[in-house]
Amino acid sequence: MTTIPTTITAGRNEPLGARFDGEGVNFALFSEHASRVTLCLFDETGRNEVANIDLPECTHHVWHGHIAGLKPGQHYGYRVHGPYRPDQGHRFNPYKLLVDPYARRLSGHPVWHDALMGFEMGSPRADLSFDKRDSAPYVPRSIVVADGFDWGADRPPGTPLTDTVIYEAHVRGLTIRHPQVHAPGRFRALASDQMLEHYARLGITAIELLPVQAFLNDRFLVEKGLRNYWGYQTLGYFAPEPRYMENGDIAEFQRMVARLHAAGIEVILDVVYNHTGEGNEMGPTLSFRGIDNASYYRLADDRRHYIDDTGCGNTLNIGHPMVLRMVMDSLRYWVEVMHVDGFRFDLAAALGRGPQGFDTRAPFFQAVRQDPVLSRVKLIAEPWDIGPGGYQLGGFPAPFLEWNDGFRDAVRSFWRRDPGRAPDLAGRLVGSAAQFDHSRRPATSSVNFIAAHDGFTLADVVSFATKHNLANGEDGRDGHDANYSDDLGTEGPTDDPAILTARAQRRRNMMATLLLSQGTPMILAGDELGNSQQGNNNAYCQDNAISWIDWHGTDDAFLRFTARMIAFRKAHPVLRQKLFLHSHERAIDGIEDLFWRRADGAPMTRADWENPELRLIAVELRTAAGTPEYAAQEHAIFAVLNAGAAVEVSVPEAPPGQSWSLQLDSSRPDSAPEPVRGRLAMPAEAVAVLVLEPVP
Structure with a gap:
């Protein structure tokens, strides 16, 4: 067993995280309310805790120290001391090993055990109690990573928004059933020769990946034999998700990006900065809660409970300068070190919330707009959360684009022949000007889609009149009820040629509508192939054939049609203009358009x-x-x-x-x-x- 150096010096209070400097590793962790921070070092297997060392210095609420001789690959974690006063917002518990929020690599996922809780499960007013069991056997290790990936001649494609066609995809689901790719379900497969050929045939310009930042499997899912498939329970904002890597090397992600860029395809990440995977007061203590609960989370007036504008138990406190710094540092890291080209922000209304509600001048928006790195990449907002006044479609400041669910519903309901829907669709065809034509926003601000990961696939929109979510284990209560779908005569699969013909026709109509519309089009991966989820419109926990794209059942005719429509859009700039079209005389040249x-x-x-x-x-x-x-x-x-x-x-x-x-x-x-x-x-x-x- 290798001897691990343990002599610690003051080091530096920045950059935050664990950084190898060629001579050793500097550790820096923010905690405004801690009384002591202990660095825990593990052997090369990550199993045995071999040293506990207090960080010797605290500068501006950042605890720090440097250990000479430590190298990349070192496994570590923290134990943070301080008051356990839930009634005051503090939930420090040094018996709980904590993941570094700035860790660039994690060893795996939490193993569910009651020791992960900072309180005693089952006791009266449980979250006010204090649990002394050691959680280290069940917590993933943070791992020191070295910089230095050779990017060669990599350059971002820099596709103009007017030319952008987004392809929303899941790393695992897109490739796991592909019959020819190597390492199916991993980053490498996503940029394999076979997939690059498919992207080129289709004509997309950007791939938008469901969360690839390290996330956890919810306990209630694991106990039901299910998994967090989508990934909207983030544990580490800097670390790539371990299940998508072959050898745990972050260079696997970087090589994927480089190959996609060489093919002219941008990489956009779906990111979740509105909440974390720790849940509410009855959730585990894995990182942020144990490091500084009162700083990282928005708390209710009683300080014991959490404000939940996300529906996931907690809401990150983006208004705190150090939490905002973590978010900004994370975003810049993915652009500068991992070379991604943009972000789609989950439940982005939560990022703009202040004391008076949603505010376009919120600290997050102002920070992004002035940032020289982030202001030049593509930024897409999911313009809602579940808090008061949470639906903000059209209300985000430049340079944000926004997911337009109104477009989705208008297209589906018009082609379903619902009465009175023609005017709505007409407005969506020309960029949803009623929502976006203000404040000098371009027509590309509207991200138009017919289907996304959350909801029916396009094939299911024309095959199912109602959702079929029993496999999720919630008795069908989960998922949207307003799907604007139609089975065209028979619920689900059928051999009736007339119904199959009608379904194929309607799919072509909707895809054509999408690609003829002003705005930025987004296609759900697999829709071009006729992929179905068997009527499940909330497959967040289905890491199986329900969610995986079926490459064996490819509808080649529809793939050809979709590629033809994308090519037609590219050939005709009138369909993808930056300025809004208007039926009155244009102010510039006096010509109606x-x-x-x-x-x-x-x-x-x-x-x-x-x-x-x-x-x-x-x-x-x-x-x-x-x-x-x-x-x-x-x-x-x-x-x-x-x-x-x-x-x-x-x-x-x-x-x-x-x-x-x-x-x-x-x-x-x-x-x-x-x-x-x-x-x-x-x-x-x-x-x-x-x-x-x-x-x-």
Whole structure:
């Protein structure tokens, strides 16, 4: 067994975390209310605690010390001393080994045992009691990591938002059932040759990964034989999730990013800075709670209980400068050291909460906007939480984009033929201007999607009228009830050719709608393949075939259609403009660029829009000559979305020297372009797109 050095000197109070400097390791841990911090060192196996050393100095509430001779790979943890006064917000318990919030690597996951609790389970007013069992056998070790990955010529793709097509994916679920990749379910597989070929065929420009920061498996799931699959229970904001690595080396993540970048694909991380995996006062003491509960969490007036704006038991106290610093340090780390290109913030409304509620000038937003590193990457907000006034769609400051669930619901309900939904969809088609056209925000601010990890897949939207979540072990009570879905005649799988044809048609209609809309499109990984979750719309705990993408059952025809639609979007900048389109005269050049038509060609009236039986949307989008994307001629697209019966549609008159070409008919997905003059025979429940082209 290797002898571990234990002689400690004062060291430095920053950077926070455990940093190897070539001669040893400097340890620095923030705790404003601790009375003593003990560093615990473990042998090379991580099993045996071989030294307990008090950090000798505390500077500005940062406890620190340096041990010469320690090297990368060293396993460690902390025991933090201080008052155990839950009524005052303090829950220090030195019997509990704690994960370093700045740890860049963790050895694994917590092993559930009552010793992980800072209190005695089952006692009266349990969380006020004090438990003296040692939790070290059940807590993952923090591990010292060396810097120095050779990035070579890696450069961020820097794809403009107007050209971005996001692909939301799960590291494990995307590749675990792929028949050809090496290391399925791991970071390496995500950037394998086979997956890079798929991304290129599809045409996506960015992959948005469900949480890859280290997270835990909830105890109630483990006791039911389930796992935290999605990953929204973060334990370490700097450490990659161990289950996605082969050998525990963070370079595995870096190599994945480098290969994706070389293929022109950006990497966006779904991050969870609104809460941690420690839960409420009845949760475990794993890190933040034992280090400084009163600083890390927002507490209720009685200081014993937690403010829960997230539905997960606790809410991080982003208003505390050192907690905000941790979040900012973490984000910069993933950009500067791991080379990611952006972030999607889970329950982002919680990050903007202050004493008076949600505030666009909250410390987090101000910190991000002024940061020279973070202000240049892609930032996407999930614009809600469950707290008071938590739904903030359209309310985030620049440069944030926002997930637009209104777009999802409008597309689903329109194609389901719900009465009165045409006006809503029309607004979504042109970037949801009612929500986003203010404060000089671009049309790309709206992240449009039909399906995401949370909810039905696209195939299930057209195959199930209700959710089927019994496998989650909650008697079907969990998950959304308002899915705006339709089984088209039979619930679930069927061999009926008429139903299968109708389902395929509706999927094409919805995918076409997504990719014809102004904004930033996002596709759920697997939707292009026809992937199903058997009607489960809350598969957060299904680390199995329910959630894993079925590569053996690929719907190649729909994959071709989706790729064709992405290519069509890329070929026509009129579909992906930065500025909002308006049906009134534009202030810049006095030229109208948005025209809503009836089937007979006449302009839409208020009465037309207010007709609840309106099933057809016909819109002409124009971009004037002389814009940067185009040369001398005016370009236009005429799109018809018909959720009703077949009808003849008048086509706008083409300017001299140009004519209309039918480029897409979703009822004939493989049809070649054909000229159209005067009138278009519009099929029932279909999408047609015409393009204005020069006359040969």
